[in-house]
Each structure stands twice: as C-alpha cells, then as structure tokens.
Amino acid sequence: MRRFIGRDRELTVLRTAFQAVQDAAGSAKPGQCILMRGRRRVGKSSLVEEFLRRTETPSLFFTAAGGTAEDELAELLDAATRSTLPGRELFAEEAPAQWNAAFRLLAEVLPDDRPSVVVIDEVPYLMDRIDAFEGMLQRAWDRLFSRKPVLLLLVGSDLSMMEALNSYDRPFHQRGREMVVGPLNPVDIGEMLDLEPAAAFDATLITGGLPLICAEWRPGADLWEFLRDSLDNPISALLVSAERSLAAEFPPQAMSGEVLRAIGTGERTFTNIARAAGGISHTTLTRATDVLTAKGVVAAELPLSLRPSKERRYRVTDPYLRFWLAFLDPHMAEIERGRGDLTLSRIRERWTSWRGRAIEPLVRESLARLLPDGVLPAAPAIGGYWTRSNDVEIDLVGADRQPVAKELLFLGSVKWLGSAPFDNHDLAALQKHRAAITDEPVPLVAVSRNGVSCSGLQATYGPDELLGAWRRT
Known part of the structure; x- marks a missing residue:
C-alpha cells in the first residue's frame, strides 16, 4: 500500500480540533464541528480516514449517496452499527424511523468520558434531499452533540452548498469552522x-x-x-x-x-x-x-x-x-x-504550446506564496493584462489591488516553452508591453523553465524557486 503523502497542514488542523475536544471534556459544551469542503476526488475522505487511523478513537463514518431520505437514514443506521462507537448495538435494536430520532440515539451512544469523531460525508446530498435537514442538524448540535466530547466533521464536494451551510441566514450558521481541502501541491x-x-x-x-x-x-x-x-x-x-x-x-x-x-x-x-x-x-x-x-x-x-x-x-x-x-x-x-x-500523438503535438499558457495561473499562485522574498515586495493581487486584440499581453502583473490598481508593483513574462531560455528578445517584448500600460519604471520579472540569458531584469524565477514557495505550507 502506498504511503500517505502530504496533507500535513490539514492533519494538523484536525489534530488541533480533536485536542480541543479532549481538553474540554467535562465542560458544558466540549464538542467541536468542522465544515470540510473540497472538489470531488480531491482526497477529502482519504484525509479523514488517515486522521481516524492515526487518532485511534471511537468513530462513525457515514457517507450520503444521494438517495431518498429513507434510504439515507437506513445507510446511517447501518454505518452506526458498523462503527467503533460504544453502544452501537442500540442502532440494531431500535432502528429509529426519523432523522431527529436517529440524531438523539447517536448522541446517546457517544462516550462521555473520552473523545469521539462523527463524520458525515457528502452533506450537500442530505441538504438537497431531506426536508429541513439543516434545521434538524442545528437542533441536534445545539442540544445534543455539542454537549458531548465529539468532533463532528461535515464533509462535502459541492463548494457553493457547503459555503451556504455556514452562511448567516442558514440554521447552522457559526456552528462549525470552515476547512478547505485542496489538491496535492x-x-x-x-x-x-x-x-x-x-x-x-x-x-x-x-x-x-x-x-x-x-x-x-x-x-x-x-x-x-x-x-x-x-x-x-x-x-x-x-x-x-x-x-x-x-x-x-x-x-x-x-x-x-x-x-x-x-x-x-x-x-x-x-x-x-x-x-x-x-x-x-x-x-x-x-x-x-x-x-x-x-x-x-x-x-x-x-x-x-x-x-x-x-x-x-x-x-x-x-x-x-x-x-x-x-x-x-x-x-x-x-x-x-x-x-x-x-x-497521445495529438497531445505531443500540442503539449508545449498548451503548457505555456496552462502554467500561468500556477506561476501566479506560486509567486503569491513566495513573495516577499527580499527582491520583490508582497503583492496583494497578481494577475495578467491583455487587450481585446492581444496586441499587448502581460503574463504577470503584481499590484496593490485588483482589477483596477492604484500602484503596479511588478510586471513579468512567463517563458515555459521548449528548452530555450528567457533572452533579450523576450525582454524587449516585455519592455514594449510595459510602455503600453505605464510610463513608470515598474520592475520587470521573468519566470522561465529553462533559465535566463539576458540582463536588465529585477528578478528571475525558475522551477526550483517556484517549488520552494509550496514548501512553506
């Protein structure tokens, strides 16, 4: 089995929340809730499974499947009977027929003397298919779950619905802390x-x-x-x-x-x-x-x-x-x-030109993480510039705000094509485009996959430097 890679920051967030539950055991409301969102197949469930494996605490992991309210409830009861929660056999004996009753029974079997974890995965399905689900969840949290030493993880792939779950006009507002799980860096x-x-x-x-x-x-x-x-x-x-x-x-x-x-x-x-x-x-x-x-x-x-x-x-x-x-x-x-x-042959033909443009958003994000670096200042906004006809196009624009800036902090070009370095021809084009949008001597930057062979730039970055930006996370 391949070892679990990365996710150190995310695992730290989960461990910290779990520790807070553990430290608050015995208080009136020791429970903690995290609203975890991220695109489908980004590894949210694997992250939670790894956290549970490392924590070795009583837990329940339920995944909604987009079925009817009755089908989802049956799946919850089945997941509860197969969980590692003490008293889980009560679900097989009682089999509640309503979600409110299922939440009450779940609260009963959560231990009082040590922390536990309850995971509800794909929450947006439940929000969409079950009448008043958010209200039932809010009542269960306020009256039952928050009074137990439990970490409740609400996980979802529909980003807009997960954001809505915590919005000010919804029942569950401010009951949980938001956590975004992105792809591997x-x-x-x-x-x-x-x-x-x-x-x-x-x-x-x-x-x-x-x-x-x-x-x-x-x-x-x-x-x-x-x-x-x-x-x-x-x-x-x-x-x-x-x-x-x-x-x-x-x-x-x-x-x-x-x-x-x-x-x-x-x-x-x-x-x-x-x-x-x-x-x-x-x-x-x-x-x-x-x-x-x-x-x-x-x-x-x-x-x-x-x-x-x-x-x-x-x-x-x-x-x-x-x-x-x-x-x-x-x-x-x-x-x-x-x-x-x-x-594959078609990809080979187009790869270099496609990659040259596709890398630009990733370069911008890398620089946003890297700066300030002693050469360039931090840039609150990093984007690009273009005209309708593309006669002026600048890959990197660092500024104090977007989309209309008060001050430009740097301008730059990304050269990620083939094996050629960033040269005097590329520099001349960048200088020409700078003159089209400002008379100020705004610092010029080159990001190149294969090095730089000219002078006149305030800063240069290659794959090693860009990767360094991600090592800070």
Missing part, C-alpha cells in the same frame, strides 16, 4: 512521484494534484510514460475522474456542461464561448457562466492594470479538468476503441 506531487521540480509542475498540470490520479503514476516515470499507460487503460483515473465529477455536478440537460467544454477547449471570450457552445443566447450563457463561477469550476478574470477594462476572460480553474477537456474529452471514443496512441 507540486511539492507533494514531486515527492510522491519522485520527480524533479520542472517535471513536478508538469505532473501538476496533468493530474491537478488529485490523489487517485497521482496514485496511478509510477514513481520516476516521465509524463509520456504515464500518459501512455493511462490511455491504454479505459478505466484509468485520468480518463474517468472528470467524467464522474461532471456527471455529479451537471445533469445532462444543463447547458453549464456545454459551456464548460467550450471554455476547456480554449475559448476564453464571451462571444467565442457562445459560438463554440452552439450559438446559445446571451441570457443562457450568462446563466451558465454564473453557475460555473459560483461552483468555482471556472474563473472569470479581468485585466489587472491602472485602468478599468471590460475584457473579461474565462478559464477552467482545475488544471486536471483543463487538461481533460482539452485533450481527452473530445477523443474518448477513439480511446475506448483502443487507439489511445492517436490521442
């Missing part, structure tokens, strides 16, 4: 797969840091070996994870899926997305992009500069989903009939 991926820094960033762009996909990557294998193996396996996590996530989040009749595919294949402007999605109306597209941005699947970004702009552009936020939509989804029929070699 580039450092974790590099360690797990035994990859050098540049290759670790490549793996991040392909896997998105999803543990299930990373687990299928043989340590030390390069990306082409991994892609060949995955494309030869029709049930590989690389192929099926996105499809399952999209099916869960967007029903077949939802236009959001079509719009997402248009964005994923490279369309970034409103007009081009509408055309690629089949010529849908302005209203329909607006509704679809609102859904996608609310769910955090798509980012709608404006140019970052000293002047306002309406040139909004859209991108898929998850690197793996972006890769899947660009290279795999359009050719699933080809892969399923055993011709993954054709798909």
Whole structure:
C-alpha cells in the first residue's frame, strides 16, 4: 500500500480540533464541528480516514449517496452499527424511523468520558434531499452533540452548498469552522512521484494534484510514460475522474456542461464561448457562466492594470479538468476503441504550446506564496493584462489591488516553452508591453523553465524557486 503523502497542514488542523475536544471534556459544551469542503476526488475522505487511523478513537463514518431520505437514514443506521462507537448495538435494536430520532440515539451512544469523531460525508446530498435537514442538524448540535466530547466533521464536494451551510441566514450558521481541502501541491506531487521540480509542475498540470490520479503514476516515470499507460487503460483515473465529477455536478440537460467544454477547449471570450457552445443566447450563457463561477469550476478574470477594462476572460480553474477537456474529452471514443496512441500523438503535438499558457495561473499562485522574498515586495493581487486584440499581453502583473490598481508593483513574462531560455528578445517584448500600460519604471520579472540569458531584469524565477514557495505550507 502506498504511503500517505502530504496533507500535513490539514492533519494538523484536525489534530488541533480533536485536542480541543479532549481538553474540554467535562465542560458544558466540549464538542467541536468542522465544515470540510473540497472538489470531488480531491482526497477529502482519504484525509479523514488517515486522521481516524492515526487518532485511534471511537468513530462513525457515514457517507450520503444521494438517495431518498429513507434510504439515507437506513445507510446511517447501518454505518452506526458498523462503527467503533460504544453502544452501537442500540442502532440494531431500535432502528429509529426519523432523522431527529436517529440524531438523539447517536448522541446517546457517544462516550462521555473520552473523545469521539462523527463524520458525515457528502452533506450537500442530505441538504438537497431531506426536508429541513439543516434545521434538524442545528437542533441536534445545539442540544445534543455539542454537549458531548465529539468532533463532528461535515464533509462535502459541492463548494457553493457547503459555503451556504455556514452562511448567516442558514440554521447552522457559526456552528462549525470552515476547512478547505485542496489538491496535492507540486511539492507533494514531486515527492510522491519522485520527480524533479520542472517535471513536478508538469505532473501538476496533468493530474491537478488529485490523489487517485497521482496514485496511478509510477514513481520516476516521465509524463509520456504515464500518459501512455493511462490511455491504454479505459478505466484509468485520468480518463474517468472528470467524467464522474461532471456527471455529479451537471445533469445532462444543463447547458453549464456545454459551456464548460467550450471554455476547456480554449475559448476564453464571451462571444467565442457562445459560438463554440452552439450559438446559445446571451441570457443562457450568462446563466451558465454564473453557475460555473459560483461552483468555482471556472474563473472569470479581468485585466489587472491602472485602468478599468471590460475584457473579461474565462478559464477552467482545475488544471486536471483543463487538461481533460482539452485533450481527452473530445477523443474518448477513439480511446475506448483502443487507439489511445492517436490521442497521445495529438497531445505531443500540442503539449508545449498548451503548457505555456496552462502554467500561468500556477506561476501566479506560486509567486503569491513566495513573495516577499527580499527582491520583490508582497503583492496583494497578481494577475495578467491583455487587450481585446492581444496586441499587448502581460503574463504577470503584481499590484496593490485588483482589477483596477492604484500602484503596479511588478510586471513579468512567463517563458515555459521548449528548452530555450528567457533572452533579450523576450525582454524587449516585455519592455514594449510595459510602455503600453505605464510610463513608470515598474520592475520587470521573468519566470522561465529553462533559465535566463539576458540582463536588465529585477528578478528571475525558475522551477526550483517556484517549488520552494509550496514548501512553506
């Protein structure tokens, strides 16, 4: 069995909450609640399982499946009878027929003299299918669970619904602390797969840091070996994870899926997305992009500069989903009939140019974590700049705020193509674009996969430095 990699920060948060429960045992309300959210297949359940394994405390782990209220209750009772809670046999004897009664019985079997953990996974299904579930949960917490030394973990993949659970106008407001579980970071991926820094960033762009996909990557294998193996396996996590996530989040009749595919294949402007999605109306597209941005699947970004702009552009936020939509989804029929070699050849042809743009959001996030570093100041906002015609395009804009800044802190270019270093030609282009948006001598920065061969830059960063930003977490 492959060892558990990363998640040190998340495990520390859970251990700290558990310790708080333990320290408060005997007080009036020792219970603690954490609202854990993260995209599907990001490893939330595995994280909780690892925490329970290390804690070795009485626990119940129930996962909702999207069934009827009666079916979900039956599954809860079954999970309770198979739990490690003392007195769990009461669930087999009494079998409550209502959720309120099930919560009361659960509170009865929670130990008074030592901490326990109760996990309810995929809470949004219960919020959606069970009438007044949030109100019943709130009453059970206030009157029962919070009075026991229990850590209640409410876990969910629908980010917007999990955020709503704790919003001010909902019954469970301020009952729990929010915890976001993201994908494995580039450092974790590099360690797990035994990859050098540049290759670790490549793996991040392909896997998105999803543990299930990373687990299928043989340590030390390069990306082409991994892609060949995955494309030869029709049930590989690389192929099926996105499809399952999209099916869960967007029903077949939802236009959001079509719009997402248009964005994923490279369309970034409103007009081009509408055309690629089949010529849908302005209203329909607006509704679809609102859904996608609310769910955090798509980012709608404006140019970052000293002047306002309406040139909004859209991108898929998850690197793996972006890769899947660009290279795999359009050719699933080809892969399923055993011709993954054709798909692999197509990826090879487009990989360098696709990677050059796909890496930009990851570079921006890396710099946001890295700065200040003694050369550049901390930048409250790091984005990009473009015009409608793209005659001026700047990969990195550091500023005091976004999207309209009062002060530009630095401007930069990302060169992640092929094996060529950032050279005088690239510097001249960056200087020309700087002159188009400001007369000030704003510091210039280069981020290059293959080094820098010119002078005149205030700061330079390569894969090693960017990876260092993630080691701080």
